[in-house]
Amino acid sequence: MADDWIEDFERVKRASLFAQAHAVEELDRALQPMEKNPSDYKITKREADRRRVALEALRDQCTRQTPTSEGARAIGARIHNQKKLLKQQDSAISDIRKGVDKISELGYQLRDETHLQVGLLDSLHADVEEADDAVRRETRRAQGFLAEPGDCSFGVTNLFTSLEEAANVVSCAVSVIGELKPHAAAVRGLLATPPAGHARVVVVEGLDGSGKSTLARRLADDLGATAAKTPPASMDASREAFDRVGGPAARAYYAVSNYAFARELKPEGLVVCDRWYGSTIAYTVGQDGRDISSFDASVFRWPRDLPRPALVLLLRVSEDVRARRVAARRSSTTWNPWDDRLRRDPALGRRIFEALRRLDVPVVEIDADQDADGVLRDARRLVRNLVLEDCATPLGELRRRAARLGLCDVATGRRNNGVSWTCALFVGGRLRFVSVAGVDDFGIYLLAAGGEDLEKARVALLQGEAPFEEEWRAQNGVLRRLTRAEFEIFCGSQLEALELFSRFVPSSLDLLVGGSLGASRRTRWERDDTTQRCWHPPVEISPFYEEQPTVDRPLVVPAITLVLILLAGTTTLDAVGTSQVARTLGWRFDEMNNLAADSLPPPPDHASRVVEFCLRSDDDDDVLATCLENMIASRTPLLVVDERPDNEDDHQPFDAISTLLGDHRVPRMEGQITVRTVVDFVRQHAPLA
Ligand SMILES: Nc1ncnc2c1ncn2[C@@H]1O[C@H](COP(=O)(O)OP(=O)(O)OP(=O)(O)O)[C@@H](O)[C@H]1O
Numbered sequence: 001m002a003d004d005w006i007e008d009f010e011r012v013k014r015a016s017l018f019a020q021a022h023a024v025e026e027l028d029r030a031l032q033p034m035e036k037n038p039s040d041y042k043i044t045k046r047e048a049d050r051r052r053v054a055l056e057a058l059r060d061q062c063t064r065q066t067p068t069s070e071g072a073r074a075i076g077a078r079i080h081n082q083k084k085l086l087k088q089q090d091s092a093i094s095d096i097r098k099g100v101d102k103i104s105e106l107g108y109q110l111r112d113e114t115h116l117q118v119g120l121l122d123s124l125h126a127d128v129e130e131a132d133d134a135v136r137r138e139t140r141r142a143q144g145f146l147a148e149p150g151d152c153s154f155g156v157t158n159l160f161t162s163l164e165e166a167a168n169v170v171s172c173a174v175s176v177i178g179e180l181k182p183h184a185a186a187v188r189g190l191l192a193t194p195p196a197g198h199a200r201v202v203v204v205e206g207l208d209g210s211g212k213s214t215l216a217r218r219l220a221d222d223l224g225a226t227a228a229k230t231p232p233a234s235m236d237a238s239r240e241a242f243d244r245v246g247g248p249a250a251r252a253y254y255a256v257s258n259y260a261f262a263r264e265l266k267p268e269g270l271v272v273c274d275r276w277y278g279s280t281i282a283y284t285v286g287q288d289g290r291d292i293s294s295f296d297a298s299v300f301r302w303p304r305d306l307p308r309p310a311l312v313l314l315l316r317v318s319e320d321v322r323a324r325r326v327a328a329r330r331s332s333t334t335w336n337p338w339d340d341r342l343r344r345d346p347a348l349g350r351r352i353f354e355a356l357r358r359l360d361v362p363v364v365e366i367d368a369d370q371d372a373d374g375v376l377r378d379a380r381r382l383v384r385n386l387v388l389e390d391c392a393t394p395l396g397e398l399r400r401r402a403a404r405l406g407l408c409d410v411a412t413g414r415r416n417n418g419v420s421w422t423c424a425l426f427v428g429g430r431l432r433f434v435s436v437a438g439v440d441d442f443g444i445y446l447l448a449a450g451g452e453d454l455e456k457a458r459v460a461l462l463q464g465e466a467p468f469e470e471e472w473r474a475q476n477g478v479l480r481r482l483t484r485a486e487f488e489i490f491c492g493s494q495l496e497a498l499e500l501f502s503r504f505v506p507s508s509l510d511l512l513v514g515g516s517l518g519a520s521r522r523t524r525w526e527r528d529d530t531t532q533r534c535w536h537p538p539v540e541i542s543p544f545y546e547e548q549p550t551v552d553r554p555l556v557v558p559a560i561t562l563v564l565i566l567l568a569g570t571t572t573l574d575a576v577g578t579s580q581v582a583r584t585l586g587w588r589f590d591e592m593n594n595l596a597a598d599s600l601p602p603p604p605d606h607a608s609r610v611v612e613f614c615l616r617s618d619d620d621d622d623v624l625a626t627c628l629e630n631m632i633a634s635r636t637p638l639l640v641v642d643e644r645p646d647n648e649d650d651h652q653p654f655d656a657i658s659t660l661l662g663d664h665r666v667p668r669m670e671g672q673i674t675v676r677t678v679v680d681f682v683r684q685h686a687p688l689a
């Protein structure tokens with residue numbers, strides 16, 4: 001473009017110069033004749049000069065207008081620069097053009113890509129809406145669940161028996177319940193904390209105001225242990241919010257708090273903790289409203305995923321003392337939803353306490369009505385004996401085991417209610433009756449079931465019911481304390497005695513288990529022949545009465561067996577009444593339902609017992625009849641005491657039994673039944689009386 005312009009400029013300039021030169025020549029030619037003869041042309045000299053001057057000026061101008069070679073060079077240089085610049089511009093423009101092409105190409109790609117993305121976004125949008133719907137549905141479901149819970153573990157509402165169950169509900173609660181949302185981060189943080197090691201934990205349990213925190217603090221001081229509480233302080237900030245929300249959220253919160261406490265345990269040392277899982281389960285089950293005895297034992301099992309305590313000290317306190325202590329403490333600002341409930345509903349407190357007693361960890365009760373020093377003294381002794389003492393002695397092991405199984409109260413040395421004192425042991429073809437009265441700091445107390453044969457029995461299995469050992473203790477020769485050297489008898493419960501059995505008994509063992517008639521069973525334990533170490537679980541081989549073991553030598557021979565016919569729950573002549581009868585007669589009392597059928601020759605030196613045999617309306621009549629036949633066959637002297645009310649219509653199933661006893665002319669007593677009338681009746685009929 002610049003080239004064209006320069007050429008045009010030069011061309012025009014040249015043309016103009018040429019035209020001017022031509023004009024000057026023409027003028028010259030015209031002037032020549034005039035100059036020769038100026039008059040002809042009527043032109044004055046002056047005019048001619050003027051014209052000449054003009055011509056000269058014109059020429060001069062022409063000359064000036066013709067570029068000099070220097071000017072031309074400058075113009076050339078400028079032109080050259082312009083050309084260079086233009087070239088650079090051209091190349092920039094071509095680059096720009098290329099860029100623009102590229103950009104437009106990318107633009108097309110981008111457009112395609114955008115279409116694709118828009119499609120994807122549409123489908124994502126649909127997915128998100130669907131997910132939103134699902135979340136809304138789930139949230140509604142969770143809110144419904146949290147507002148109105150269904151059954152949880154073991155059919156008990158709001159019972160959470162593992163961290164997973166409880167943590168799910170807590171997480172759900174903090175995400176859907178507005179009041180709990182502020183605690184979400186803290187609670188989730190706790191759930192994410194990895195578990196620590198295990199210290200030995202002694203737990204203090206009991207109802208509100210029973211003195212737990214006081215004891216936990218003092219005991220920890222006394223033993224140089226660490227005092228703790230559940231929920232741990234790390235969960236305090238959210239406790240009140242969960243308490244106010246109540247329901248499953250609160251129960252799950254407490255369940256989770258047990259694990260939070262376990263996470264804070266150090267590997268070593270002793271910790272005394274104010275409440276633990278026991279409270280969680282007891283306050284949950286207590287709230288359920290059902291009678292505690294109606295729950296299966298599995299409900300009270302310590303969760304598998306939670307470390308077990310070494311001992312639970314359960315503070316037993318009377319309601320008026322408890323109420324006084326709570327009232328005295330009421331100035332406290334902490335809001336506790338249970339304070340009022342327990343005051344208004346003492347039955348709730350009783351259920352909670354009963355539930356605590358049933359925990360399947362070692363639970364020992366302490367009388368907490370006494371002053372704080374007395375409570376501390378008892379607690380210190382129990383912890384020293386059960387937790388801190390050397391575990392290596394068989395006796396220590398036995399004591400701990402017995403306490404862990406809930407068989408005895410180690411504080412008093414008494415066998416717990418519900419624990420049998422008699423077991424029939426059938427070893428190597430011989431039947432043994434062995435009784436364990438209790439286990440205390442000094443050893444196990446055994447009832448002399450057969451005196452000198454005692455040491456031959458090697459395993460005592462504790463089951464059944466009979467809370468009379470005090471009476472037995474008082475009797476000389478009845479109760480024996482084993483020394484360490486004699487110590488060959490171990491106790492265990494049916495399922496937990498496995499390892500003990502494996503150390504003391506031969507490879508196969510039949511056991512007769514049970515106290516009351518209907519519960520009696522014969523089971524067999526078999527040792528694994530290959531390893532000789534583990535035992536198969538007991539196989540129930542028959543009800544006792546169907547397959548009788550051979551009785552080699554009877555250890556208990558009754559002077560009289562009172563056959564009591566009564567309606568369940570309406571008896572005056574219960575075990576206590578019968579023992580009074582025996583005492584009045586100067587005899588010993590035994591409660592022995594399962595007498596073997598055959599050959600019970602009564603050696604005179606053992607014939608000083610009254611044995612109670614109860615028939616109840618809820619027993620199976622076939623079983624009763626079979627047992628009675630066995631007893632009749634064994635020539636045990638029987639007396640029937642029929643305690644049914646006169647107007648009782650439903651005499652079945654007793655009528656068949658009455659007939660059976662009548663056929664054998666067993667003396668029978670009816671009507672007014674008191675200890676006195678029964679004593680007279682026995683005196684009248686028993687050969688030794
Ligand atoms: N053995 C005792 N004799 C008399 N007073 C006691 C005894 N133990 C505790 N107390 C008092 O009774 C009140 C309640 O005791 P404490 O707070 O230890 O009970 P708690 O079982 O921990 O109650 P909560 O479970 O409600 O926290 C306190 O004022 C305490 O000082």
Ligand SMILES: Cc1cn([C@H]2C[C@H](O)[C@@H](COP(=O)(O)O)O2)c(=O)[nH]c1=O
Binds near residue numbers: 208338
């Ligand atoms: C640990 C625990 C406690 N609770 C309830 C029972 C009590 O009434 C209150 C207050 O107990 P604290 O001894 O004053 O701390 O909490 C519960 O229901 N479940 C539990 O696990």
